[in-house]
Amino acid sequence: MTFNRTMAALAFVFAAGALIVRSPEGSRENDAAALAAQIEAEQDHIEPIELAKLIKEGKAKIELVDLRDSAAYARYHIPGARLMTLTMLVSGRVQRNEDIVIYSEGGTHAAQAWVLLKEKNYPKVRTLLGGMSGWEDEILYPKLAFGSDENEKRKSEERKELSIFFGGEPHLESAPPGRTIQKEPPPKQIVPPAKFEKEEDKLRQTC
Amino acid sequence: MTNPKPYLNPYLAGIGLGLVLLSAFVLMGRGLGASGAFTSVFTAGVNSVAPEHARANGLYRDYLNTPSGNPLKEWLVYEIAGVLVGGFVSGLLSRRIRGTVEKGPRFTVSGRLVYAFAGGLLLGFGSKVARGCTSGQALTGGALLSVGSWVFMIAVFASAYAAAFLFRRQWT
C-alpha cells in the first residue's frame, strides 16, 4: 500500500477504536476498597491546626474550597478559600493536579465531595476535619489553659497567636469561676498573607 | 537558489505538524498560535513609544500583563522566533530560498504588494476579532474540537472561497 493509504487506514483504525471506547478518560484506579482504606488511614483529611499553620506561614499552595452558602462565606471564610457549590466542584472547577482541601459547615458535604472527586481520579484531595465548626472550635475560639507546664504554655501561646491572626478570640481557661460564658463575637475576616496567593507563574493562553 | 526540491507529501507534512501540535499539548497543555505573538511585539512597540496610552488601553494592557511584565517574554513570541528559524532551515535544506515576489502571471509586482499589505491588514484585524488565526484557532482549537474554533475555520474557508473571484487576476 502507498504511504497515503497506509496512513488513512491507520487513522481510520484509531478513530474506530475511539468510537468503540467512547471516552478518553483513563481507567479507574480507585475502587471502593482503596478509597475506604485511605479514609481509615486518615489520609482523607487535614486537621485545622495544620491547615492554619500552612496558611499563616504562606507556604501552602493549597486550593482551598468552601462549600457553604454565600451568606456564610461573606460573614467569614478561611482566608484564601474559594466559594463554590458541590456541583461546580465536581464539574472540574478546580484543576486535577492541585492540592485540594475542602470544607463545609460540619463536614458532610465536604466528605461527599471527597468521594466524588476521588472517583474522578483526583490525586490530592482532603477535607478539613470538623469543617467550619471544627475551625471555629480549634482555631478561632480555642479554649486555652496557661498552666505551669512550659510545653503547654508554649503551645497555648501558639494557639492564641493563631486565633488572633485568623480574626478570632481565644478563651483563656483561667477565667474566674462563676463568670458566664459570653456569646462568641463574630470573627474578623482577615486577608491571607501575600505569599499564600498563588503566584501567577502560569503562562496565559493566547493564540 | 536553483533547482529547488519538490515539496513534501502534504499528508506527511500534516502529520509532522500534527505531532508538533501534539507535543505542545503534552509538554505545555496548550497549543500553537501566531497572531498573539504579533500583538505582543506590537504592544511592546507601543509601550516603548507611548506607555501611558498602552496602559490606558484594555488590549495593550492585557498583552503587557505577562508574568515578567515584559510583553516580549511570552510563549508565543518565542514560538514565532522558532518558526522563523525552522522555516529558514527548511528553505535552506530544500534550496527554496529566493528573493522574489510571489504572484500570478497577469499581475504586477506593485499590485501584488498592495494586496499583500491590505490582505495582511484584514487578516490581522480578523484574527484579533476571532481571538486567533489558523494556527491558534483552526489547528489548535480544531484538534480540541472547540465549537468556536470550528465555526471560525468554516467561516474562513467559506469567506475565502467566496472572495476568491475578486482576486482571480492576482493568482491565476
Place this chain on the structure above:
Amino acid sequence: MDMNAPLYQFGMFDLQTALFIAFLIGIGFGFFLEQAGFGSSMKLAGQFYFRDLTVFKVMFTAIITAMLGLFWLSKFGLVDLSLVRVLPTYLVPQLVGGIIFGVGFVMGGYCPGTCCVAAVTGRMDGWIHLLGMFAGIFIFAEAYPLISDWYSSTAMGEVTLSQLLNVAPGTMVFIVVVIALLGFAGAEYLEKIFNRPEEPA
C-alpha cells in the same frame, strides 16, 4: 498509571524552560510549514481556486493527528486532558472574525504563521504582508475600547463539538476523522480535474 502530562502543568519545568520549549516547538512548526510549501502565497491561494488543495490536506491531517494523539494518550493515562484547556467559544465574534480573515487570506495569500515562513525564505510579499498585519492589529487595538463589549458577546464557554451535539467524545473523533478522510479523497479527485498542484518554481 500516573498522569504527569501536560508536564508544565505538573510543575515539571519552570518558565524559562517553557519559553525555550516554545522556541523548539516553533522550529518544528516553521519547518513543516515550509516543507509543505506554505512559504509560497501562490500555493496557498491555489486552495481557493481548486487548483492546489494542499492547505486543506495539511490542515486537516494535522488536526486529526493531534486529535487522535490526545485521545489515545489520555485513554492510556499518559496525559491529563482536564489540564489541556479547550479554547473558549465566542460565537459571533469568531464567525465575523473568520469571515474577515478569509477575505484577507485570499487577498494577501498568507496567514500569520505562513507569512513569517515566506518572509524568511526571501518573499518580499511576505514582508509587506507582515507590515499589513501590524496595521490591522493597530486598528483593532485602537478600536478596542469601543467594541470590547461586542468582542466578548455570545460567550458559550469552553464547549466542545461533542458536548454541543451531545455525542460521546470518541464518537465525535470518529466523525471528524471520517469527514477528513472523505475530504482527502475528494481533494485528490478535484486536483486531478482542475490542475496539478504548484511545484516550486
